[in-house]
Amino acid sequence: MVTITLPDNSTRSFDSPPTVRDIAASIGAGLAKAAIAGKIDGKLVDLSHPVDHDARVEIVTEKSPEALDIIRHSTAHLLAQAVQRLYPGTQVTIGPVIENGFYYDFARPEPFKPEDLPAIEAEMKKIAAEALPVSRSVKSRDEATKFFRDMGEEYKAQIIESIPANEELSLYTQGEFTDLCRGPHVPDTGKLKSFKLMKVAGAYWRGNSDNEMLSRIYGTAWLNDKDLKAYLTQLEEAEKRDHRKIGKQLDLFHQQEEAPGMVFWHPNGWIIWQQVEQYMRRVYRESGYQEVRCPSILDVSLWKKSGHWDNYKDNMFFTESEKRTYAVKPMNCPGHVQIYNDGLHSYRDLPIRYGEFGSCTRNEPSGALHGIMRVRAFTQDDGHIFCTEEQIESEVTAFHEQALNVYRHFGFSDVAIKLALRPEPRLGSDEVWDKAEAALRDALRACGAEWEELPGEGAFYGPKIEYHLKDAIGRTWQLGTMQVDFMMPERLGAEYVDEQSQKRHPVMLHRAIVGSMERFIGILIEHHAGNFPAWLAPVQAVVMNITDAQADYADEVAKALNERGFRARADLRNEKIGYKIREHTLHKVPWLLVVGDREKALGTVSVRALSGEDMGNMPLPEFVERLSSAGVSR
RNA sequence: GCUCACGUAGCUCAGUCGGUAGAGCACUUCCUUGGUAAGGAAGAGGUCACAGGUUCGAUUCCUGUCGUGAGCACCA
Numbered sequence: 001m002v003t004i005t006l007p008d009n010s011t012r013s014f015d016s017p018p019t020v021r022d023i024a025a026s027i028g029a030g031l032a033k034a035a036i037a038g039k040i041d042g043k044l045v046d047l048s049h050p051v052d053h054d055a056r057v058e059i060v061t062e063k064s065p066e067a068l069d070i071i072r073h074s075t076a077h078l079l080a081q082a083v084q085r086l087y088p089g090t091q092v093t094i095g096p097v098i099e100n101g102f103y104y105d106f107a108r109p110e111p112f113k114p115e116d117l118p119a120i121e122a123e124m125k126k127i128a129a130e131a132l133p134v135s136r137s138v139k140s141r142d143e144a145t146k147f148f149r150d151m152g153e154e155y156k157a158q159i160i161e162s163i164p165a166n167e168e169l170s171l172y173t174q175g176e177f178t179d180l181c182r183g184p185h186v187p188d189t190g191k192l193k194s195f196k197l198m199k200v201a202g203a204y205w206r207g208n209s210d211n212e213m214l215s216r217i218y219g220t221a222w223l224n225d226k227d228l229k230a231y232l233t234q235l236e237e238a239e240k241r242d243h244r245k246i247g248k249q250l251d252l253f254h255q256q257e258e259a260p261g262m263v264f265w266h267p268n269g270w271i272i273w274q275q276v277e278q279y280m281r282r283v284y285r286e287s288g289y290q291e292v293r294c295p296s297i298l299d300v301s302l303w304k305k306s307g308h309w310d311n312y313k314d315n316m317f318f319t320e321s322e323k324r325t326y327a328v329k330p331m332n333c334p335g336h337v338q339i340y341n342d343g344l345h346s347y348r349d350l351p352i353r354y355g356e357f358g359s360c361t362r363n364e365p366s367g368a369l370h371g372i373m374r375v376r377a378f379t380q381d382d383g384h385i386f387c388t389e390e391q392i393e394s395e396v397t398a399f400h401e402q403a404l405n406v407y408r409h410f411g412f413s414d415v416a417i418k419l420a421l422r423p424e425p426r427l428g429s430d431e432v433w434d435k436a437e438a439a440l441r442d443a444l445r446a447c448g449a450e451w452e453e454l455p456g457e458g459a460f461y462g463p464k465i466e467y468h469l470k471d472a473i474g475r476t477w478q479l480g481t482m483q484v485d486f487m488m489p490e491r492l493g494a495e496y497v498d499e500q501s502q503k504r505h506p507v508m509l510h511r512a513i514v515g516s517m518e519r520f521i522g523i524l525i526e527h528h529a530g531n532f533p534a535w536l537a538p539v540q541a542v543v544m545n546i547t548d549a550q551a552d553y554a555d556e557v558a559k560a561l562n563e564r565g566f567r568a569r570a571d572l573r574n575e576k577i578g579y580k581i582r583e584h585t586l587h588k589v590p591w592l593l594v595v596g597d598r599e600k601a602l603g604t605v606s607v608r609a610l611s612g613e614d615m616g617n618m619p620l621p622e623f624v625e626r627l628s629s630a631g632v633s634r
Numbered sequence: 635g636c637u638c639a640c641g642u643a644g645c646u647c648a649g650u651c652g653g654u655a656g657a658g659c660a661c662u663u664c665c666u667u668g669g670u671a672a673g674g675a676a677g678a679g680g681u682c683a684c685a686g687g688u689u690c691g692a693u694u695c696c697u698g699u700c701g702u703g704a705g706c707a708c709c710a
Contacts, residue, residue, distance in 0.1 A: 111637060111638060112638085114638080199638095199704060200637090200638065200704090201637070201638070201705030202638065203636095203707090204636075204637095204706060207707075208707080209635075209706080214637090215638090216637090216706080218704095218705080255701095256701085257683075257684095257701045257702090258700095258701095260700085260702090311710065312710060331710060333710090360710095362709085362710085364708080364709070365635050366635070367635060367636070367637095367707080368707085368709070369702090374709075461710080483710095510710095544670090546667080547667040547668070548667065549667080574667075574668095575668090575672095575673090576666095576669090576672085577668075578669085578670060578672070580670090580671095581670050582670095583671085583672085584671095586671080594669070594670065596669055598669090606670080608670060612671080614670075
C-alpha cells in the first residue's frame, strides 16, 4: 500500500507502487495527457518512474516552472538523434540546456555548416511527429562503458569514466537512439513542438583549449510557437540596438583595419563620452577622490614587481628604447602606487583616494574583440583607495552607495551583486585571502545587500565585488567592481607610519563604476537604442526654417540656445520641412524646432519631440526654461 | 588564439557559371520656397580587403595574409 500526497494536501492510496503517470491518470485523463514529468518529494523524475514509498508527488505539466528545461533537454536529444540519422558515424558528446535553449556538441571530421541546419531541423520535426516513446534504463558502469564503446562513442565512454562511482548511470532511449543522461525527459518525442536550430560553432571538448574542437549546434526550444516567435522577435530587437550599427547611423565612432580593437571617436560620439566623463569626474570629486594622471608606458621591471608580468605578459604590449623595455600599461594601479610612494604618509592621511580616467592597453586575443564592447585600447574610471584594514568596510559601503546612484542616474535600476572569490593561480597566503574575502562580505552585509558568490573568479591579487546591470531588454552586463588587495602595496613598497611610528603597508582597494568607458558607452547605446536622454544626446535641438525667409531667425535661435549651454544646430538647407524632420528624427535628436513666418514674427518656436509629439508653439525663453527644469544642461 | 562564415561606391546591398561592375540612400549642381517622417532633374563616385598562384584574361577559381561576424577559450 502506497499513499501519495498531492500538492493540495489531498491523499490517494494505491495497492501496488504506481508510476507518476498512473497517479496523473487517477486524477484525470486531461492531466495524464498534459503531464511531462513528475516530482517525488521535490526530486524531478520521469513519468514512468514508480513511486514505491509514501511520498509527496507533483505532476509537472507545461505550466510548471521546470517544464521548459525538460523540454529543452529533450530537444537536445532530438537534435542528437536527427544528426545520427543523417550523419552516421558522428559521435555525440554533451547536450545541455542553456539560457533560451540548448546545444549539442558533436565530434566529426567535417564540422557542421549553417547550410546543414535546415535538413537536421526537418529530421527533428519528423522524429517528433513519430512520437517515439522515451524510456529510461539503468546500467552498471562496465556495461555502460562497453555499450558506448561498441557503438564507437568514445566521448560518452570518457564521460562515464568521469562520473563518481557511487552515482547511478541512467540511459535514455528513443527509437534507435540511446544517450547517457541524468534526465528526466518528456515521455515521448511528440511533446517537442516549438524549436529552431540557430547556429553552428566550434567548441572545445570539456571547455579546454588544449583539447580537440568539436562541432556545436545551438538551438532554441519553447513550450509553444507563440513563445518561440516572441523569442525570435526579441533577438531581432537586440539586433536593431546593436551599438556597431547605431554608432554608424548616428556617426558616433568608427573602427578600421589598421587599428583592430581600437576606436576612432567622431565628434558626436565624443560629446557623449565627455558627458559621461564630466559626470564621473564630479562623482570622484564629491566622494573624496583626487584626480591624477600616470604615464602610458612604464619600465618592465615595475610590472615584474607587481606580478602582472608573470600573469599577463602574453596579453601586454611592449616597446623598446635604448636597451630598456617598457610595457604599455594594462592597468592603472601600479602607477597610482608610484604617486602614493612619492612622499611619506601618516596613518592620519588615510584613506587616500586617487581617481583617473586611465587609458589602458591590453593585447586581447583577436577572437575576443567585439565592436567597442571589448577593445584593446580603453579608458577606465579607475580609482584606488589606500587605507587601513579598519577602514575597508566604510570605504566599501560608501562606494556601494555611490555606484548604485551612478547606475540609477544612467537609467539602470536592476543591479545584481556578485562576490568573486580566490582563483588559481593567485598571490598571497590563504590567511590573507580569508581576511580579504571576509572584509568584502562584512561590507556587503553592512550595506544590507544580497549577493551571489562565485568561487575561483577573483583577480589574482584579491577578491572582488561585481555589479551586474540589467538593460532595457533584459540582458545583463558586468560593470563596476570593488576589489580588496593586500598584495600590491607590499610588492610595490607602499607604506604609511602608524601610531607607534612603525612603517606598515596600507590596504589597497581597486574600484571602478562604469569600468571601460568604451564598453559603457556601447551599453548605453544598446540600452537606449540610440535614443539618448537629452543630457547625453550629441545634438539636443535642431532649429529648422520653413523657407529662406526665416534663415536669419533660425540661426539666431540656435545661437541663443548655444549661448545658454545647450547643444543646438540650425538646419537651413533648402529642403522641405518634412524632409528635415525625417532626417533629424532618424538621427534621434530630442527636440526639433520649426520656425516659419509666424514664429519669426512672434519670436516663438514650434516644438516637436523625438516621439513625434507636438509640444506646441512657445516663446524661446519658455523652451529654454523647460530644458533647464528638465535638467538637460548638466 | 581555435572552428565556421563573410569582406563589392560614404551607407545598405545586388551581381559576375572567369571577359575589369550595378541599385537605393547619401554627395555635387540646377529647378523648386514647400508648415511637421523622403519634391524633381542632371552629375560625380569603385585597383570588387591585400598579396601570390592558375589562366590568353581573375572582382569571380586556388593558397596565404589582414580585418569583421557568430560561438569556444580568454577577460588583471
